[in-house]
Amino acid sequence: MKITVIGVGNMGSAIIKGLNNSAKFTISAMNPVNPRVAKLAQELNFHLVNTTAEVASLKPDIIILTTPAPVTVAVAKELATAIDNKAIIISAAAGISHQELAKVLPNKTIANIIPNTPVEVNAGTIGLALPTDITAEATTTILTVLNSLGDVIELPEDKLDIIGVIGGCGPAFVDVMMDAMSDAAVKHGLDRQTAYQVVASMVKGTGTLAYDSKLAPALLRDQVTSPGGTTIKGVEALEKHGFRYAIIDAVNKANGEQ
Ligand SMILES: NC(=O)C1=CN([C@@H]2O[C@H](COP(=O)(O)OP(=O)(O)OC[C@H]3O[C@@H](n4cnc5c(N)ncnc54)[C@H](O)[C@@H]3O)[C@@H](O)[C@H]2O)C=CC1
Ligand SMILES: O=C(O)[C@@H]1CCC=N1
16 A cells, blocks of 8 residues: 655654554655655655655555644645545644545545554554545555554544544653653662663553553552552652642643633
8 A cells, every 4th residue: 555644743754654664555755855854764765755746646545644734734735636536635633624624625535633653663542533425445444554553543523632632642741751750760869761761661561551451540540559558658749739630731721721
């Protein structure tokens, strides 16, 4: 399957790396000339182009839009005249609706996704909204690509924003916590690299346990807090400093609440 990624920034690069890992796809990309992207194209051996006309000449089966949200509709409009109707468009631009894209891409199959950066290691969380009139064949093609990048959660478009905040922004919130924990570990005498390794391993294991067991996070927390032990003292400090509300409010704000 031939896939063209448009916009090779943080998200576009992560998608390309994830697709490249599965070695099942022929990858190309379009991005304004840039040494970082040219180097990545060499490293991962994908074809780099600069214009929508060149994209059209590659005849991709799928075009993934990972351009900055404010320019995405304009890029889609340029593509509309260049590509044929067989190419499926997958937009990862947060906040750009199916309707906005359909207006400039008439007669094209368009799916909206919100991926996250762990797609780079094929451990992504990908919210997917499909149009109601999509064919079974197009759905299969889209799922073949997205399933290779991680867990795909299909849902109505009006739920894509909140999935985008939890799945898409969530890694940054977890990274902030991991950074703070690493600093604390360094303060208490651990060297930085060991601190990063311990913190990442702990988050990976905690996520895997929650994912595999499907238990509520509160239950898993209770299993760690031994009576009169050390963890409950730390949990008390988190409550005292409003950690739980800080997380809830981070989600509120990222989801557009004033
Ligand atoms: N970074 C993330 O974790 C996530 C990002 N997204 C979406 O992905 C999109 C890109 O976000 P980031 O990668 O974070 O931004 P970024 O700024 O890292 O990357 C954007 C890339 O698009 C390129 N670009 C700009 N105008 C272009 C054009 N006309 N044609 C082709 N390429 C063009 C830029 O040179 C840059 O390489 C946004 O729409 C965002 O909402 C969605 C979910 C998660
Ligand atoms: O920060 C952003 O706007 C994008 C969307 C989700 C994650 N990153």
